[in-house]
Amino acid sequence: MKSKNLARSCRFCSRRCSWLLHVGFAVCFTLLNVNHINGSIIEKNVENQHEYDPSIQHKPIDQDLRRKADSPPVDCRVRNPIAGNVEFDLSPLWRGPDEANYVAKDNDGHIYYLNICGDLNPVGPAAQCVEKYPLTKISACQDKPGDDRFPHHAGSRAVPQLFNPSEPSEGVTLLFPSNEIDSSDCHNDSRRKSKIIFKCGPSRGRPLFLEENDPCSYTFIWETDLVCSDADPSITEVPCYVETDNGEIVDLSPLVSSVMNWKALDEGNQYTATDQYYLSVCRPLVRTEDLPKGCNTESSGACQQQTDKSSPPLSLGMPTSPQYKSGEILMTYEFGDKCAETDIPNKAQIFFTCPASVDKGLGSPKFRGKINCVSIFDWDTTAACPIVTRHSSSCRVVDENDNEFDVSVLKNIKYKVMLRNERYDFGVCGSIIKCGDSSASAVCRTDLKDSSKNKATVLATKTTGVTVTDGQVMVSYESANDDHAVTVITTFVCNPSAEPNSQESMLASIIGVNYDSGILKSLVFEVETSVVCFSSIECAVEADGLSYDLSVLAKKTYWRVDTGLFHRTSLL
Numbered sequence: 001m002k003s004k005n006l007a008r009s010c011r012f013c014s015r016r017c018s019w020l021l022h023v024g025f026a027v028c029f030t031l032l033n034v035n036h037i038n039g040s041i042i043e044k045n046v047e048n049q050h051e052y053d054p055s056i057q058h059k060p061i062d063q064d065l066r067r068k069a070d071s072p073p074v075d076c077r078v079r080n081p082i083a084g085n086v087e088f089d090l091s092p093l094w095r096g097p098d099e100a101n102y103v104a105k106d107n108d109g110h111i112y113y114l115n116i117c118g119d120l121n122p123v124g125p126a127a128q129c130v131e132k133y134p135l136t137k138i139s140a141c142q143d144k145p146g147d148d149r150f151p152h153h154a155g156s157r158a159v160p161q162l163f164n165p166s167e168p169s170e171g172v173t174l175l176f177p178s179n180e181i182d183s184s185d186c187h188n189d190s191r192r193k194s195k196i197i198f199k200c201g202p203s204r205g206r207p208l209f210l211e212e213n214d215p216c217s218y219t220f221i222w223e224t225d226l227v228c229s230d231a232d233p234s235i236t237e238v239p240c241y242v243e244t245d246n247g248e249i250v251d252l253s254p255l256v257s258s259v260m261n262w263k264a265l266d267e268g269n270q271y272t273a274t275d276q277y278y279l280s281v282c283r284p285l286v287r288t289e290d291l292p293k294g295c296n297t298e299s300s301g302a303c304q305q306q307t308d309k310s311s312p313p314l315s316l317g318m319p320t321s322p323q324y325k326s327g328e329i330l331m332t333y334e335f336g337d338k339c340a341e342t343d344i345p346n347k348a349q350i351f352f353t354c355p356a357s358v359d360k361g362l363g364s365p366k367f368r369g370k371i372n373c374v375s376i377f378d379w380d381t382t383a384a385c386p387i388v389t390r391h392s393s394s395c396r397v398v399d400e401n402d403n404e405f406d407v408s409v410l411k412n413i414k415y416k417v418m419l420r421n422e423r424y425d426f427g428v429c430g431s432i433i434k435c436g437d438s439s440a441s442a443v444c445r446t447d448l449k450d451s452s453k454n455k456a457t458v459l460a461t462k463t464t465g466v467t468v469t470d471g472q473v474m475v476s477y478e479s480a481n482d483d484h485a486v487t488v489i490t491t492f493v494c495n496p497s498a499e500p501n502s503q504e505s506m507l508a509s510i511i512g513v514n515y516d517s518g519i520l521k522s523l524v525f526e527v528e529t530s531v532v533c534f535s536s537i538e539c540a541v542e543a544d545g546l547s548y549d550l551s552v553l554a555k556k557t558y559w560r561v562d563t564g565l566f567h568r569t570s571l572l
Contacts, residue, residue: 071091072091072094072116072117072118073117073118073119073157074117074118074157074158074159075117075159076089076090076091076093076094076116076117076159076160077089077090077091078090078160078161078162078172078227080162080165080168081162081165082165082166083165087162087168088160088168088172088226088227088231088233089226089231089233090116090117090160090172090174090198090224090226090227090233091117091233092204092226092233092235092236092237093116093117093204093224093226094115094116094117094118095115095116095118095121095239096118096121097121098121098123099121099123100121100123100124100126100239100321101113101114101115101120101121101123101124101126102114102115102116102206102207102239103206103241103243103249104206104207104208104209104220105209105247105249106209106212107389109144109145110142110143110144111125111142111143111144111145111247112140112141112142112143112154112194112207112209112218112220113125113126113129113140113141113143114139114140114141114176114194114196114207114220115139115157116139116160116174116196117157117159117160118139118157119137119138119139119157120138120139120140120141125143126141126143128143128151129141129143129151129153132151132153133153136153136156137156137157138153138155138156139155139156139157139158139176140153140154140155140156140176140193140194140218141153141154142154142192142218145247152192153178153192154176154192154193154194154216154218155175155176155177155178155192155193155194156176156177156178157176158174158175158176158177159174160172160173160174160198161173161174161175163197163511163512169200169229170509170510170511171197171198171199171200171227171511172197172198172227173195173196173197173198173512174195174196174198175193175194175195176193176194176195176196177193178191178192178193186215186216190214190215190216190217191216192216192217192218193216193217193218194217194218194219194220195217195218195219195220195512195514196219196220196221196222197210197219197220197221197222197511197512197524198222198223198224198226198227199221199222199223199224199227199493199511199526200223200224200225200227200228200229201222201223201224201225201228202223202225202253202256202258203224203225203237203240203253203256203258203282203283204224204225204226204237204239204240204256204282205222205223205224205225205253206222206239206240206241206251206253207220207221207222208220208221208222208469208470208472210474210489210512210524211487211489211522211524212487213487213514213521213522214514214516214521214522217514217516217521217522219512219514219522219524221472221491221511221512221524223472225258235258235283235284236283236284236318237256237282237283238282238283238319238320238321239282239321240252240253240255240256240281240282240321240322241253241322242321242322242323242324242329243324244324244386245324245327248386248387249386249387250322250324250329250352250354250383250384250385250386250387251383251387251470252281252282252322252329252331252352252383252384253282253383254362254382254383254471255281255282255362255381255383256280256281256282256283257280257281257286258283258286259286259288260286260288261278261279261280261285261286261288261291262278262279262280262281262364262365263276263277263278263279263364263365264276264277264279264364264365264366264367264377265277265367266367274306274307275304275305275306275307275367276304276305276306276307277302277303277304277305277316277365277367277375277377278291278292278295278302278303278305279301279302279348279350279365279377280301280302280319281301281319281331282301282319282321282322282331283301283319284296284297284298284299284300284301284318285297285300285301285302285303291303292305292309292313293313294312294313295313295315296315299315299318300315300316300317300318300336301316301317301318301319301333302315302316302317302319302333302336302348302375303315303316304316304346304375314336314337314346315336315337315346316333316336316337316346316347316348316375317332317333317334317335317336317345317346317347317348318333318334318335319331319332319333320332320333320334322352328351329351329352329353329384330349330350330351330352331349331350331352332347332348332349333347333348333349334347336348339373342372342373344373345373346373346374346375347373347374347375348374348375348376348377349374349375349376349377350365350377350378350379351376351377351378351379352379352381352383352384353378353379353380353381353384354381354382354384354385354386355380355381355382355385361381361382362381362382362383363379363380363381363382364379365377365378365379366378366379382401385400385401387400387469387470388400388469389467389468389469390467390468390469391465391466391467392465392466392467393464393465394408394465394466395407395408395411395428395429395430395463395465395466395475396408396466397466397467397468397473399468399471405466405468405473405531405532406531407428407429407466407473407475407492407529407531407532408429408430409500409531410427410428410429410431410500410527410529410531411427411428411429411430411431412431412500413427413428413431413500413506414426414427414431414433415427415506415508415525415527416506416508417508417509417510417525419510419513421447421448421449422445422446422447422448423445423446423448424443424444424445424446424510424523424525425443425444425446426442426443426444426460426488426490426525427442428442428463428475428490428527429463429466429475430462430463435456435457435458436455436456436457436458438456438458440461441458441459441460441461441480442460442461442462442463442477442478443458443459443460443477443488443523444456444457444458444459445457445459445520458480459477459479459480459486459488459520459523460477460478460479460480460486460488461477461478461479461480462477462478463475463476463477463478464476464477464478472491473491473492473532474489474490474491474492475489475490475492476488476489477489477490484519486520486521486522486523487521487522487523488522488523488524488525489522489523489524489525490524490525490526490527491511491524491525491526491527492526492527492528492529492531492532493526493527493528493529493532494528494529494530494532494533495507495528495529495530495533496530496533497530498528498529498530499530500529500530500531507527507528507529508525508526508527508528509525509526510523510524510525510526511524511525511526512524
């Protein structure tokens with residue numbers, strides 16, 4: 001695949017920035033008025049705010065130290081069988097003893113618990129999976145709350161492999177094979193199994209349920225920086241999502257950055273800020289030009305620096321995974337430098353809140369105060385809102401943040417992908433693909449080894465709709481044969497250069513394929529396009545030791561300005 005790093009950075013910008021332009025159209029407009037976040041406002045916000053909870057203790061997750069004493073049971077390095085070298089290392093994704101397993105959900109109420117290169121840990125609800133199958137190695141489990149027939153064994157541990165050794169950038173697959181003894185019986189006496197498709201992404205990411213292609217064969221897609229060309233597995237990053245009491249998932253990954261740090265000011269003094277804080281979400285601080293030299297980028301995710309620089313910077317600790325308690329989402333930073341007042345380590349806590357309006361965007365952290373050597377921050381951000389899946393039977397879908405994705409502009413493009421000795425022609429949203437004697441297909445497979453007249457096979461007849469989940473846009477199709485149905489999905493990745501009418505618009509590949517006894521069961525295409533891209537505008541600024549936030553001026557419509565003198569009205 002081309003432009004992977006470009007797509008990766010675009011995907012990052014599209015999800016982290018507070019103010020967005022979608023395909024060139026502004027959704028945020030600002031005036032010259034500013035909202036000064038002074039001490040009185042901060043003090044006012046303390047009322048009815050989240051309270052620091054000293055009872056919330058976290059077991060520190062030092063992955064480097066953990067792996068010196070313990071390694072994944074399965075070799076998590078992805079080797080290239082052609083070149084013989086190690087292309088990627090997924091070891092940082094392994095969840096060691098006592099750590100929570102990964103969680104994914106489908107639209108039918110099923111919950112999936114997964115671990116990479118190892119077995120499930122008896123932690124949280126996944127403990128019932130381990131208890132039910134004590135004599136086997138279980139790495140994937142399917143559960144359905146309230147249904148006594150569950151949980152089910154959904155796969156055993158396995159070694160990750162390149163999808164296409166000739167082109168490592170096309171991603172990695174991990175197949176959890178069924179266990180002949182314990183994998184739960186399914187339809188037609190088949191047994192449950194699972195597969196993960198790993199693609200390049202902006203952070204460590206998490207698994208998203210993609211499809212059930214064959215009965216009881218579950219496929220997930222996982223965007224992670226560990227399969228990017230510039231992957232650095234030495235960087236510690238903790239899982240950045242949490243499950244609420246009612247089963248919703250909140251993913252803070254849009255706040256994770258590998259190129260910048262978030263900033264907050266202690267503005268308790270109305271005229272000048274006394275301290276500046278540098279924060280990184282779910283990972284260590286990033287070395288940038290403006291980061292004070294004393295802030296450690298290997299062992300600190302939060303750093304405090306006095307504005308007059310009279311004292312060296314202080315580490316407030318490394319981040320732990322977000323927690324959900326009493327209706328609140330918070331992240332704790334632990335094991336910072338010694339606190340002068342009590343000689344105990346400094347800590348930090350960030351309380352994340354889902355804003356009432358999506359216009360707030362990703363927002364920025366606000367310093368509230370310090371209690372018993374714990375620095376407390378509040379953060380209104382759409383990243384703290386539960387993830388919602390939106391589906392539309394048309395080719396236009398709007399996500400929970402009112403971002404619109406219209407893939408109908410791609411209907412005139414006919415994509416072509418080669419896989420071994422087969423050619424796949426497909427389109428989206430009404431694109432007509434000629435397939436042998438048929439002129440009404442949406443997906444066509446041509447066997448190039450077969451010289452007979454009927455070598456072309458219609459796999460799908462039309463697009464059935466578009467879905468968006470956590471920024472992932474995908475199109476589904478109607479199978480052409482009910483007796484031998486093939487599940488086909490097209491996913492989309494941001495590439496700003498791939499405008500609908502440009503040469504880059506034809507960039508497509510196959511990222512997933514599944515056979516059963518030699519019979520094709522499912523296909524997953526990936527298309528690079530600018531249609532799912534966003535551009536960003538920063539709406540926060542610092543000047544003279546104070547911060548100014550223009551977020552209150554964000555609107556989905558225009559501001560109306562009355563010029564008065566000339567009796568004119570202008571739109572901004």
